Amino acid sequence: MFELLNEMLSYTFIQRAMIVGSIVSLAAALLGVSLVLKRYSMIGDGLSHVGFGALAIAMALGWAPLAFTVPVVIIAALLLLRLSESSKIKGDAAIGMIATAALAIGVTVISLTRSANADVSGYLFGSILVISKDEVTLSLILGGAVLILFVLFYRRIFTVTFDEAFAKATGLNTGLYNTLIAVLTAVTIVLGMRLMGAMLISSLVIFPALTAMRLHKRFLSVTLTAAIVSLVSFLIGIILSYLFSTPAGASVVLVNAAFFLVFSLIARIRNRS
Amino acid sequence: MPLISVKDAAFAYDGQIVLSKVSFDVNPGDYLCVVGENGSGKSTLMKGLLGLVKPVKGSITLADGLNRDEIGYLPQQNLTQRDFPASVREVVESGIRSRSLFLTREDKERADAMMGLMEIGQLKHRSFMELSGGQRQRVLLARALCATKKLLLLDEPTAGLDPVVARDLYKTIQKINQENGIAIIMISHDVHTAAQYATHMLHLRQTPLFYGKPDEYLSTYHGQCFAGGVCCV
Ligand SMILES: Nc1ncnc2c1ncn2[C@@H]1O[C@H](COP(=O)(O)OP(=O)(O)OP(=O)(O)O)[C@@H](O)[C@H]1O
Numbered sequence: 001m002f003e004l005l006n007e008m009l010s011y012t013f014i015q016r017a018m019i020v021g022s023i024v025s026l027a028a029a030l031l032g033v034s035l036v037l038k039r040y041s042m043i044g045d046g047l048s049h050v051g052f053g054a055l056a057i058a059m060a061l062g063w064a065p066l067a068f069t070v071p072v073v074i075i076a077a078l079l080l081l082r083l084s085e086s087s088k089i090k091g092d093a094a095i096g097m098i099a100t101a102a103l104a105i106g107v108t109v110i111s112l113t114r115s116a117n118a119d120v121s122g123y124l125f126g127s128i129l130v131i132s133k134d135e136v137t138l139s140l141i142l143g144g145a146v147l148i149l150f151v152l153f154y155r156r157i158f159t160v161t162f163d164e165a166f167a168k169a170t171g172l173n174t175g176l177y178n179t180l181i182a183v184l185t186a187v188t189i190v191l192g193m194r195l196m197g198a199m200l201i202s203s204l205v206i207f208p209a210l211t212a213m214r215l216h217k218r219f220l221s222v223t224l225t226a227a228i229v230s231l232v233s234f235l236i237g238i239i240l241s242y243l244f245s246t247p248a249g250a251s252v253v254l255v256n257a258a259f260f261l262v263f264s265l266i267a268r269i270r271n272r273s
Numbered sequence: 274m275p276l277i278s279v280k281d282a283a284f285a286y287d288g289q290i291v292l293s294k295v296s297f298d299v300n301p302g303d304y305l306c307v308v309g310e311n312g313s314g315k316s317t318l319m320k321g322l323l324g325l326v327k328p329v330k331g332s333i334t335l336a337d338g339l340n341r342d343e344i345g346y347l348p349q350q351n352l353t354q355r356d357f358p359a360s361v362r363e364v365v366e367s368g369i370r371s372r373s374l375f376l377t378r379e380d381k382e383r384a385d386a387m388m389g390l391m392e393i394g395q396l397k398h399r400s401f402m403e404l405s406g407g408q409r410q411r412v413l414l415a416r417a418l419c420a421t422k423k424l425l426l427l428d429e430p431t432a433g434l435d436p437v438v439a440r441d442l443y444k445t446i447q448k449i450n451q452e453n454g455i456a457i458i459m460i461s462h463d464v465h466t467a468a469q470y471a472t473h474m475l476h477l478r479q480t481p482l483f484y485g486k487p488d489e490y491l492s493t494y495h496g497q498c499f500a501g502g503v504c505c506v
């Protein structure tokens with residue numbers, strides 16, 4: 001086991017993937033608890049599609065991928081948040097519309113600029129080989145930001161997530177906290193997208209929270225469990241992907257799914273006894 | 274200077290006016306009871322006072338010395354938090370508005386005291402979603418009390434409570450009102466009991482039909498009708 005890890009870490013690209021992936025998994029799980037409970041988890045899915053479209057455009061035009069994609073996805077996050085908050089428009093339908101349109105733009109741009117269709121799958125399902133130094137730096141900053149904000153504002157995040165009307169009525173700036181969560185989600189998704197793939201990244205937001213909620217009925221334990229499950233799933237997933245030469249993103253998602261099944265099973269057994 | 278001053282306020286959803294021509298003041302120590310049939314605009318008015326909906330006309334002014342984080346609020350029962358993983362303690366403590374990021378010992382003692390007042394101390398470590406409807410209501414009341422420093426707004430606080438707890442709750446609210454001088458605004462369908470404790474009554478039906486003292490209210494046509502007396506609507 002130790003030797004295996006040593007061998008894996010001797011590759012620079014795996015080191016990078018490990019750093020970025022661990023941080024993204026942790027951040028996605030923490031943000032995911034809030035997003036899932038507020039029934040905003042579709043936002044994660046929508047954002048990954050927008051990120052895919054933006055990334056394709058940046059690549060086609062030769063722009064720096066992160067410098068272009070991050071702001072575009074942040075703007076999309078704020079827009080989607082507005083849409084989900086307003087009761088007039090059907091929020092989820094609007095997200096679906098924007099997401100598929102962005103996906104279509106991305107696919108079109110890629111097919112116009114590259115000859116081989118194989119490249120598309122790298123974007124859609126992720127690749128472990130493409131992580132740049134910038135992304136490592138950015139994910140260290142992001143990871144730090146998410147963790148610090150979570151610890152510092154943990155109580156307020158709970159209050160806003162549990163009952164937004166009460167939080168607002170009793171003087172919390174709910175708009176600020178929602179915006180913060182949306183922006184951090186956007187950055188997390190963009191960072192995780194290259195590694196996990198646009199199609200799969202949103203599962204990092206959804207799975208850990210739902211898995212944790214199978215067994216836990218307190219917010220603190222749900223949050224901690226989600227974070228641990230997410231991190232462990234990522235590490236197991238990346239090792240499996242190395243051993244069996246399977247795509248990293250898909251392997252991580254499968255491990256997450258396995259955890260979900262195991263937790264569900266334990267909950268079943270516990271309820272029966 | 275009144276804590277809250279409402280002047281000719283009107284509220285609308287999607288351009289449709291649901292409540293209009295509302296004017297009243299709430300002074301420190303007041304106990305205002307808002308009554309009216311379902312859909313008459315009571316909850317809307319309360320949300321207006323809390324800044325959750327904006328009046329389309331007129332104004333709602335908070336006193337200079339009154340911050341939003343000194344107001345406690347019990348929302349009307351809703352079902353959205355039913356499957357939310359949270360312990361009773363986590364929910365009650367979320368009512369505490371302190372400047373510091375983490376709870377101090379006094380904050381925790383305050384939360385404990387409010388749970389004691391609502392007689393849910395023994396439920397502290399239970400999960401909120403596993404409680405009965407009435408127990409949940411008491412937890413949310415304790416949360417509202419934690420947030421209360423100058424003003425407490427209650428939207429049908431006794432809905433779902435058994436008669437003994439409901440009676441005790443009215444007594445508790447009266448105590449908070451009289452001993453701590455906290456102003457109360459309460460929505461209730463329990464007109465008789467409410468009129469017993471309130472200093473002011475407001476009867477709404479898309480617009481105020483009555484605003485004044487409780488004993489006057491009970492002798493008016495609407496009051497008699499609403500308190501279960503004989504009347505024709
Ligand atoms: N979010 C909303 N969107 C559109 N219309 C609304 C909304 N909330 C309330 N209304 C409408 O506003 C009117 C007043 O509603 P409100 O909730 O204030 O009534 P209420 O007096 O509190 O009734 P109840 O006794 O049933 O609680 C109703 O006609 C209702 O249909």
Ligand SMILES: [Mg+2]
Nearest residue numbers: 315316317349
């Ligand atoms: Mg109501």
